[in-house]
Amino acid sequence: MEPETSLQPLKDIVPAAxxxxxxxxxxxxxxxxxxxxxxxxxxxLVADETxxxxxxxxxxxxDVFEPGDIIILTSGIFSYSRNNLVLRAGKRxxxxxxxxxTLAFVETPNLSEIRWAPDPNDPKKYVQQAVVSPHSRxxxxxx
Amino acid sequence: xxEKLIKRSIHEAENPIEITLREAFCVLEPKLxxxxxxxxxxQEGYSNLNRAILYGILCEPHLAKVHVKxxxxxxxxxxxxxxxxxxxxxxxxxxxxxxxxxRQLIWVTHELVDxxxxxxxxxxxxxxRQIVGGDxxxxxxxxxxxxxNLFSSKWVCLLEEVxxxxxxALYVFLRLLADHCRVMNIPKIESLRQMEIAxxxxxxxxxxxxxxxxxxDLVRLLQDLVHVxxxxxxxxxxxxxxSAFKVDGFVDISQIYGTRTSRWYFLLRITPEMESQLxxxxxxxxxxxxxxxxxxxxxxxxxxxxxxxVVIDIVRFICCAHHPSNEIINSDIIPRWAVIGWLLxxxxxxxxxxxxxxxxxxxxxxxxxxxDNIMNIEPAVLLMVHSIPRYIDITHSLLEFxxxxxxxxxxxxxxxxxxxISTALHTLIRKGVVQSLDVITSCDMLSPIFKERLGxxxxxxxxxxxxxxxxxxxxxxxxxxxxxxxxxQTSA
Numbered sequence: 001m002e003p004e005t006s007l008q009p010l011k012d013i014v015p016a017a018x019x020x021x022x023x024x025x026x027x028x029x030x031x032x033x034x035x036x037x038x039x040x041x042x043x044x045l046v047a048d049e050t051x052x053x054x055x056x057x058x059x060x061x062x063d064v065f066e067p068g069d070i071i072i073l074t075s076g077i078f079s080y081s082r083n084n085l086v087l088r089a090g091k092r093x094x095x096x097x098x099x100x101x102t103l104a105f106v107e108t109p110n111l112s113e114i115r116w117a118p119d120p121n122d123p124k125k126y127v128q129q130a131v132v133s134p135h136s137r138x139x140x141x142x143x
Numbered sequence: 144x145x146e147k148l149i150k151r152s153i154h155e156a157e158n159p160i161e162i163t164l165r166e167a168f169c170v171l172e173p174k175l176x177x178x179x180x181x182x183x184x185x186q187e188g189y190s191n192l193n194r195a196i197l198y199g200i201l202c203e204p205h206l207a208k209v210h211v212k213x214x215x216x217x218x219x220x221x222x223x224x225x226x227x228x229x230x231x232x233x234x235x236x237x238x239x240x241x242x243x244x245x246r247q248l249i250w251v252t253h254e255l256v257d258x259x260x261x262x263x264x265x266x267x268x269x270x271x272r273q274i275v276g277g278d279x280x281x282x283x284x285x286x287x288x289x290x291x292n293l294f295s296s297k298w299v300c301l302l303e304e305v306x307x308x309x310x311x312a313l314y315v316f317l318r319l320l321a322d323h324c325r326v327m328n329i330p331k332i333e334s335l336r337q338m339e340i341a342x343x344x345x346x347x348x349x350x351x352x353x354x355x356x357x358x359x360d361l362v363r364l365l366q367d368l369v370h371v372x373x374x375x376x377x378x379x380x381x382x383x384x385x386s387a388f389k390v391d392g393f394v395d396i397s398q399i400y401g402t403r404t405s406r407w408y409f410l411l412r413i414t415p416e417m418e419s420q421l422x423x424x425x426x427x428x429x430x431x432x433x434x435x436x437x438x439x440x441x442x443x444x445x446x447x448x449x450x451x452x453v454v455i456d457i458v459r460f461i462c463c464a465h466h467p468s469n470e471i472i473n474s475d476i477i478p479r480w481a482v483i484g485w486l487l488x489x490x491x492x493x494x495x496x497x498x499x500x501x502x503x504x505x506x507x508x509x510x511x512x513x514x515d516n517i518m519n520i521e522p523a524v525l526l527m528v529h530s531i532p533r534y535i536d537i538t539h540s541l542l543e544f545x546x547x548x549x550x551x552x553x554x555x556x557x558x559x560x561x562x563x564i565s566t567a568l569h570t571l572i573r574k575g576v577v578q579s580l581d582v583i584t585s586c587d588m589l590s591p592i593f594k595e596r597l598g599x600x601x602x603x604x605x606x607x608x609x610x611x612x613x614x615x616x617x618x619x620x621x622x623x624x625x626x627x628x629x630x631x632q633t634s635a
Binding site: 065104 | 152153154156416423428434435436439443
């Protein structure tokens with residue numbers, strides 16, 4: 001039995017070139033599916049009780065996950081992908097559906113709508129510098 | 144090759160129940176063939192053996208009889224543990240079960256009824272709840288058929304051992320018939336309908352005292368079937384010849400009105416998944432943040448036009464089976480009236496909308512403070528009040544419906560309905576649910592006729608109330624109350 005990896009609240013994730021994000025969140029919205037080479041990809045909005053972030057679905061993930069799905073991400077990566085700051089499973093991570101509906105969420109702050117800059121004390125790390133938008137500009141909260 | 148229990152994609156996490164069952168099966172598989180070991184297992188060993196046999200019964204249909212014989216031989220707890228896992232599987236996994244597993248589930252349920260397994264009543268209720276209202280797909284109609292078949296074929300022992308579950312089955316099949324009798328062109332529905340009608344009519348004619356346990360919602364369900372020939376004579380007897388039912392003390396339909404329906408019945412027409420989503424919405428979602436949840440709920444449960452009739456059952460559930468605590472009521476969580484208002488705006492057929500409003504007001508029309516709960520009538524008044532002025536059409540349509548009920552629900556017993564509605568209004572004001580009805584009676588946008596009638600209802604009640612203090616203690620309508628003995632049997 002694998003030891004249970006502890007889950008981070010989304011508000012605590014930081015961009016990094018590492019597969020170190022383990023989180024549980026709910027899928028709020030899904031965008032259009034496009035092709036990147038031969039692979040399907042699609043941007044989505046996910047959130048937990050602490051924050052929201054853009055999630056990049058890849059391949060079969062585009063078809064299988066639907067708004068309302070509660071997902072556990074293990075060994076995910078939060079980094080820039082073609083100028084978008086997105087959370088994704090990546091090659092080494094895994095996103096799995098564990099339920100539906102029963103998770104509270106907030107749409108503000110959205111960590112993908114934050115301008116990050118290298119930490120002056122440790123250039124390998126990023127820190128929040130400014131808020132570009134309080135919520136997703138792509139998946140605007142419904143009225 | 145071990146067969147699977149549930150349909151699962153690689154993007155779904157494995158289910159913990161399935162894992163424990165499969166693991167027990169894998170470990171114990173060699174011991175599941177005769178000759179069966181005669182050693183008495185430890186508590187843990189016993190649980191594992193139960194799980195392994197259960198997995199075998201569900202996933203190895205060709206060996207099911209061997210497994211069940213083994214089960215009968217090792218049982219020391221009246222099948223209680225075995226049945227409890229089955230109930231969990233039904234509640235949490237039914238929708239994902241592989242088809243052959245569903246067949247096995249029904250088969251083993253028959254077996255458990257035959258041995259009077261401890262907890263089998265809970266299993267029958269769990270299965271009834273998986274029948275989806277308004278779903279005319281083959282799988283759902285199959286489940287419907289299997290359940291009515293089970294209840295019909297095991298009639299004698301169910302009547303003796305779990306009569307309350309039989310009354311629950313009546314509630315379910317009367318409700319389903321309202322949908323089944325309105326649909327045409329579905330193959331196999333005719334024979335299913337006949338079975339459902341036969342079951343319901345038999346219970347009504349032979350065991351009416353059991354049917355009375357349902358309480359006033361029995362009338363609500365029956366009136367939706369008035370157009371069905373087999374129920375017409377039941378209606379006639381109910382209204383004009385109550386002694387035909389041969390129940391001592393039952394002399395008038397108004398006695399049924401006076402019995403509040405226990406909240407347990409309203410859960411029967413909501414699947415556990417729907418229940419959990421509705422309770423989450425009403426407990427954890429802030430007012431103003433409900434939009435996305437509503438979209439998901441509607442897409443999952445209300446997308447197909449025929450399935451919108453379930454909103455009637457959802458409203459009954461919200462009013463009677465989900466009573467938020469004072470803490471929640473005083474918080475910023477979305478209130479019940481707002482959820483009902485959202486459902487009311489949904490696109491639905493006229494008769495569904497009328498039944499939804501009836502479901503909303505049903506406990507108003509016979510409201511009696513000694514028997515009824517103010518929480519059942521609170522959402523309707525708050526919806527009327529809070530819809531002013533932005534959704535005035537809702538206030539108008541609800542008021543209009545209330546007066547239609549007052550005038551037409553039971554023309555020969557109009558005083559009962561009138562008293563019920565006035566008592567409901569007065570209780571809501573007296574207990575502070577609303578300060579007064581001035582916001583309605585002084586609203587320019589509402590019809591003067593409604594406002595006048597509302598005012599008159601309130602003042603008439605006060606006049607009558609004063610009079611009743613002056614007369615001696617005469618039982619209401621001269622008819623002995625049926626409520627107290629039935630209430631104690633069906634606890635809310």
